Amino acid sequence: MLDYVNWFRHSTPYINQHRDCTFVLMLPGEGLAHPNFSNIVHDIMLLNSLDVRLVLVHGSRPQIEERLSARGINSRYHNDLRITDMDTLACVTDAVGALRIAIEAQLCTQQQGARLRVTSGNLVTAKPIGVVDGVDFHHTGEVRRVDRKAISRHLDEHDIVLLSSLGYSPTGEVFNLASEDVATSVAAALGADKLILFGEDTGIRDEQGELLRELKPTRAAPLLGKLGNSLPGNLLRAACKACNAGVRRSHIVSFAEDGAMLNELFTRDGSGTLVAQEAFEQIRSATIDDVGGLLDLLRPLEEAGILVRRSREVLETEISQFTLVERDGTIIGCAALYPLEGSTSAELACVAIDPNYRQGGRGDQLLQHIESQARSLKIDTLFVLTTRTAHWFRERGFVPSSVERLPAKxxxxxxxxxxxxVFEKAL
Structure with a gap:
């Protein structure tokens, strides 16, 4: 029970942060067929109740394959794209229609008096891929235009907008689209705050099988080469495309893991892979708006006697001396540099890293940043006063000193x- 209470308390900043934001969710056909789909529906309902504007794009690949197999039709591909002739198109429309009805039915289920409204329609205009390498793709298409105004209007009405992998041309033709193409195009057109892509695995893993918590599009090329056109590869490719099109953050989470999306959105470390242009974690100078977060970080260490207690008023006065480590909007580390009047020395003070993040070398990164800052100020000696962490500073080049070595003031x-x-380090 206490774990639940703590989780709920720590999720509050994210609840406020996500309110009135636009999220585009992409759920592949494999996810719709998974037993965990009903839990994902509940999570979508929860997001809607928290005033998140939601567009749900669904895929249908395995369902299409089932219908093709039942009718004795062989799947045909070129460059890993399905060739959609008239017989195949009939299976596509059959699968998409059945899935849309099933999704709408689940989303419209009333839960304790709360009823969701789901909107769909011809909101995506498509164009044919045409003939490539002499191969006619028939009714396989790509997104031509997204009706941004109509979708935004539905979102303003608190509707969940449901889109499939079908698009329509101005001449009345129907085209089979890649659901990833629909999701990224819609997210870009709406200027969505997040694109959330569901895959079978927890996220994207490196060559050693370790989960990549954060990834920039510029670092994704080797992984894309390895993953190819697998589902993880398609999701990563879509995430990078969305980021390059202006979507701030894309998340790849598991459709098989119960609560994966909520953990990704409402906890500091998430549960999947974040693909973003900007740094998820950064070292920066503090501003007056950071005082509250600093107090939250420092209080436990002050109560334990590790740091000298600083009041809010003192922090507000001295905030320009602080450098922070910020992770996804939360302060997880800090240090302060106080140049000592009448000398070329400075005091390094208030070095703190959140206990949950002390194994990632952040203290070393912060110290390097402070030392670089000190050198730019023509400081040649750093002093530090500590009661409990002497060994940490000694391991990083600080040597024992004395009060007498400190500048007089x-x-x-x-x-x-x-x-x-007292310890000191020559710069």
């Missing part, structure tokens, strides 16, 4: 009752 402020050890 700083030595006058030394707290003999606290009895901190």
């Amino acid at each position: 700083r030595a006058e402020l030394y707290n003999y009752q606290r009895n901190s050890k």
Whole structure:
């Protein structure tokens, strides 16, 4: 019970952050057929109740294959794209129509008086791929235009917009589209805050099988070469395309893992792979808006006697001295640099890393940043006063010093009752 309470408390910033945001969700046909789909529906309902604007794009590949097999029709591909002749198109429309009805039925299920409204329609205009390498793709198409105004209007009405892998041409033709193409095109057209892509695995893994928590599109090329046109490869390709088209963040999560989307959206570390242009974690200078987050980070360490207590007023006054490690909008580390008047020395103070993030070398990165900052200020010696972390500083080049070595004005402020050890490092 306590774990649930703590999770709910820590999710509050994300609840506020996501309100009135636009999310495009892409669920492949494999996800619709998985037993966990009913849980994903509940999670979609929850997001809707939290005032998240939702577009759900669904795929249908395995369902199409089932219908083709039942009718004795062989699947034909070229460059990993399905060739959609008239017989195949009949199977495509049959599969998509049945899936849309099933999804609408589940989303429209009333839950304790809360009823969702689902909207669909000819909101995506398509064009034919045509003939490639002498191969006629018939009714296989690609997105030509997204009716952004109509979709936005439905979202303003608090509807969930449901889109399939079918598109329509101005001449009345129907085209079979890749659901990833629909999802990325819609996300880009709407300027969506997030594109959430569901795959079978937890996210994208490196060559050693380790989950990649964060990935920039520029670093994805080797992985895309390895993954090819598999489902993970298609999802990663779509995530990169969306980011390059202006969507700030794309998330790849598992459709097989219960609650994967909620963990990705409402916890600091998430559960899948985040693909984003900007740094998910960064070192930056503090501003006055960071005082509340700093207090949350420092209070436990102050209560344990590791750091000297600083009031909100002191932090507000000294905020320009602080450098922060920020992870997805949350402060997980800090350090302060105080140049000492009348000398070429400075004091390094208030070095703190959230206990949950002390194994990632962040303290070293923060120290390197502070040292670089000090050098730019023509500081040649760093002093640090500590009671509990002497070994950490000694391992990083600080040597034992004394109060007498401190510049006079700083030595006058030394707290003999606290009895901190003094260390220094030549820059």
